[in-house]
Amino acid sequence: MGLDHLLTRRDVLGATAGALAAACTYGLRAEEKSVSKRSALEQPRIALLGAGWRPDIKRNGRGIAIGLQAVKFAEMGVVCDVDSIARDYACQKICNGKSLLVEDYRDVLSRDDIDAVLIATPDHWHAKMSIEAMLAGKDVYCEKPATVTINEGRLMADAVNKTGRILQVGTQQRTESDHRFATAIALVQEGRIGKLQRIEIGVDPGNIGGPFTTSPPPPQLNWNLWQGPAAEHEYITERTHWTFRWWYEYAGGKLTDWGAHHVDIAQWAIGQLDSGPSRVRGQGVFHVPYENGYPTRTDTFNTPSTFDVQCQFPDDITMVINSGENGILFEGTEGRFFVNRGKLTGLPVERLKKDPLPKDYLERIYDGPPPASHMSNFFDCIKTRKQPVSDMASHQRTITTCHLANLTLRLGRELQWNPETETFINDSEADQFISRKARPGFEIQM
Ligand SMILES: NC(=O)C1=CN([C@@H]2O[C@H](COP(=O)(O)OP(=O)(O)OC[C@H]3O[C@@H](n4cnc5c(N)ncnc54)[C@H](OP(=O)(O)O)[C@@H]3O)[C@@H](O)[C@H]2O)C=CC1
Ligand SMILES: O=C1CO[C@H](CO)[C@@H](O)[C@@H]1O
Numbered sequence: 001m002g003l004d005h006l007l008t009r010r011d012v013l014g015a016t017a018g019a020l021a022a023a024c025t026y027g028l029r030a031e032e033k034s035v036s037k038r039s040a041l042e043q044p045r046i047a048l049l050g051a052g053w054r055p056d057i058k059r060n061g062r063g064i065a066i067g068l069q070a071v072k073f074a075e076m077g078v079v080c081d082v083d084s085i086a087r088d089y090a091c092q093k094i095c096n097g098k099s100l101l102v103e104d105y106r107d108v109l110s111r112d113d114i115d116a117v118l119i120a121t122p123d124h125w126h127a128k129m130s131i132e133a134m135l136a137g138k139d140v141y142c143e144k145p146a147t148v149t150i151n152e153g154r155l156m157a158d159a160v161n162k163t164g165r166i167l168q169v170g171t172q173q174r175t176e177s178d179h180r181f182a183t184a185i186a187l188v189q190e191g192r193i194g195k196l197q198r199i200e201i202g203v204d205p206g207n208i209g210g211p212f213t214t215s216p217p218p219p220q221l222n223w224n225l226w227q228g229p230a231a232e233h234e235y236i237t238e239r240t241h242w243t244f245r246w247w248y249e250y251a252g253g254k255l256t257d258w259g260a261h262h263v264d265i266a267q268w269a270i271g272q273l274d275s276g277p278s279r280v281r282g283q284g285v286f287h288v289p290y291e292n293g294y295p296t297r298t299d300t301f302n303t304p305s306t307f308d309v310q311c312q313f314p315d316d317i318t319m320v321i322n323s324g325e326n327g328i329l330f331e332g333t334e335g336r337f338f339v340n341r342g343k344l345t346g347l348p349v350e351r352l353k354k355d356p357l358p359k360d361y362l363e364r365i366y367d368g369p370p371p372a373s374h375m376s377n378f379f380d381c382i383k384t385r386k387q388p389v390s391d392m393a394s395h396q397r398t399i400t401t402c403h404l405a406n407l408t409l410r411l412g413r414e415l416q417w418n419p420e421t422e423t424f425i426n427d428s429e430a431d432q433f434i435s436r437k438a439r440p441g442f443e444i445q446m
Contacts, residue, residue, distance in 0.1 A: 040115040041383055044139075046070055047078035047108045049129055050121030051090030054241050060093070061086070061242070062143055063120035066170065066375065067094040070118055070141070073379040080108050084220040103222055105129055109136040116382060119143060120170075122244040123251040124230045127152035128444050134165040135446075141378050143170040144260035145399050146392065148252060150422065151435030153396030155444060160392045162446075166381045168388035169395040172374035173261045174268070177341045179362060179370060181265045184330065184339040186361040188269040192348045194334030196270060196317055201262045202324030206254040207246045208287050210300025212236045229442035233298060246301035252406050253303025259321060259402035260395075262328050265339075267401065269330065270317055273394035276401055276419035277319070282309030284409035293410040293433060309405040321405055407433050 048070075052061010067076060067090060076095040080102040081087035087101050102108055108117065109132055116139040119129050123145055130142045146169050147153045160167050173181045188196055214234040217223035223235050230249045233239065244250040245257050252259075267273055284304035288295045295302035306323040313319060327340025337346025362370040371377035371389055381388045400422070407430060408415050416425035424430040438444065 044074040044115040044379070044382060045077040045113055046074045046116045046118060047080060047102075047111075047114045048076065048090065048094070049080045049105045049108065049117055049119045050125070050143075051079055051081040051083075051086045052120060052242075053083075053086040053089045055085060055089075059242065061090075061120060062170075063118070064090050064093050066118050066120055066141065066143070069373070069375040070379075071095060073376065074116070077114055078102050078108050078111070080105050082222040082225045104225060106132075109133055109138065114138060116140065116166075116378075122226075122240075123256070124148050124244075124249065125228050127156055128229055128438075128442065130156055130167060131159040131444055131446065134159045134163040134167065137163075137165070139166040139378075139382050141168045141170065141375070144395070145252065145256040145402065146395055147399055147403070148248075148250070148256075149433070149435050150400050150403050152444075153392075153399055154422065155446060157393045157396045159446065164385075166378070166385065166388060167392045168374070168378040168381065169390040169392060170374070171261055171264050171390045171395060173265055173341070174389045175371045175374045175377060180339055180341070180344045182362055182365045182370070183344060183357070184328065184337070185265065185269045186357050186365055187337060187348055188330055188332075189271075189365075190357060190361070192334075192351070192357075193330060193332030193336060196315075196330060196332045198331040199266045199270070199317065199319045200324070200329040200331070201259070201266060201319065201321045202326055202329070203254045203258040203262065203321065204326050205323045206257075206303050206305045207243065207301055208305045209238060209243070209246065210287070211297070212238045212299050214299070227439065229438035229444075232439055236299065238301070243301070246303050248295070248302055248406075248410075251303070252402060254323075255304070255307065255309070255321065255405045255409075256399065256402045258326065259405065260399055263319070263321065263401050264390075264395065264398040266319055266328055266330075267398045268394075270313060270315075272313055273397055275314070276397055276422075277311035277313050277404065277417060278419065279312040279414065279416055280309065280401075280404045280408045281414035282307060282321075282405065282408055284309075286409075290410060290412070293407070293429075303406075304409055307405070307409060309408060311401055311405065319401075321402075 048063050048067045051063040076099045078100045079087050079091040091099050117133045119142040126142050126146050130140045133140050217235040284307035286304050288297045288300045288302050308322040311319040329338045335348045337348045377389050
């Protein structure tokens with residue numbers, strides 16, 4: 001059967017040759033695709049940007065996980081990935097092959113039959129794709145960390161304000177894990193550990209690896225499009241797939257990978273979702289020498305493996321982020337407790353049996369009924385146009401703390417930060433790291 005039997009006339013006219021060449025043979029039938037026959041509110045049509053699939057270890061990427069969550073609320077119209085094996089596999093896994101397959105996300109954003117996008121590419125693409133999607137009128141579920149620089153966060157928050165689109169960040173600890181993190185926030189905010197003094201965030205060590213060898217990119221991968229706004233490099237397998245996390249070009253190592261979750265919860269607990277630390281210092285172990293904040297080799301992972309960073313917040317609260325047991329320890333004048341995805345422990349938690357939190361504590365935390373899940377909250381907000389639980393304005397603040405933690409390690413010295421102006425204090429060298437130049441042709445256009 002030819003593609004012309006499967007695609008509407010508008011698809012044929014609107015899609016680029018690349019997108020059409022990539023359309024899978026299952027395609028979408030004309031009557032299924034007609035925008036006039038469906039309501040975007042009743043059943044939004046969505047696209048997944050970045051599927052993720054590691055054939056070598058048979059590991060699904062995050063894109064497949066959130067794609068499967070999202071198809072409970074919406075129809076998957078397009079699966080987009082720069083790796084044809086990953087997009088074929090994800091399309092089969094998420095919707096039995098019933099979606100269009102596209103290599104270039106721009107061919108998704110130009111479609112007017114897509115209402116929202118899920119972004120699960122490596123981190124260096126998140127800001128550009130999200131902003132362009134919002135400007136194209138789409139709502140966005142963007143995986144964490146949403147940014148690789150401080151400035152990208154400001155641009156994303158500005159784009160949300162400018163376009164009025166919904167942007168949910170994939171920091172699902174805000175809603176899930178049996179509300180364990182929300183309960184931890186309530187324990188702090190209800191004064192169950194007295195005055196909070198110290199928060200210790202433990203994150204597992206980052207990966208060490210290299211030197212790696214360069215090679216031609218595999219035939220199924222568009223390496224130019226994979227790199228996008230990041231600095232151009234020869235292909236190294238370990239730069240791609242899951243291990244992009246350990247290169248500053250594409251991510252921020254463990255400090256942003258897990259900081260995006262735990263620092264986020266900690267700042268919520270101390271009421272600092274609209275501000276940040278004033279001082280950041282610490283030590284980290286890098287397996288590549290650094291000069292002026294940049295790695296001196298291009299063939300090894302370059303983010304720190306272990307670290308110990310102290311961030312100073314108002315009210316004499318110190319947040320420590322180190323390589324320790326994964327989770328958050330809250331310490332106050334009258335007790336301490338620990339929370340992670342699997343447990344909430346400590347004397348203040350034991351005491352809840354006799355002296356529970358107020359019945360409506362979750363409603364107070366969420367300013368309304370607790371969301372059933374992070375993904376359901378996204379689709380609810382598409383309908384209500386209310387801000388989602390993980391809104392961009394607050395994520396921008398919490399991920400900035402993670403970027404500051406990385407920068408103090410990269411520069412090897414203490415940094416003073418002004419959270420009001422969002423600039424460093426008398427530190428033009430550090431200011432240079434607030435944003436970075438995109439590869440020509442891949443700049444963010446607002
Ligand atoms: N909230 C959570 O709990 C979790 C969130 N995440 C987040 O999800 C994101 C993806 O992580 P993960 O799934 O582990 O990573 P993967 O590398 O497994 O998946 C990313 C996919 O995106 C592809 N890709 C790269 N560039 C583009 C592009 N321009 N357009 C379309 N596709 C592209 C990659 O290709 P290739 O295979 O060639 O690299 C890969 O298939 C990260 O930001 C991560 O932090 C991840 C896990 C859990
Ligand atoms: O929640 C998560 C589980 O672990 C992954 C790998 O470190 C993270 O990327 C992710 O955010």
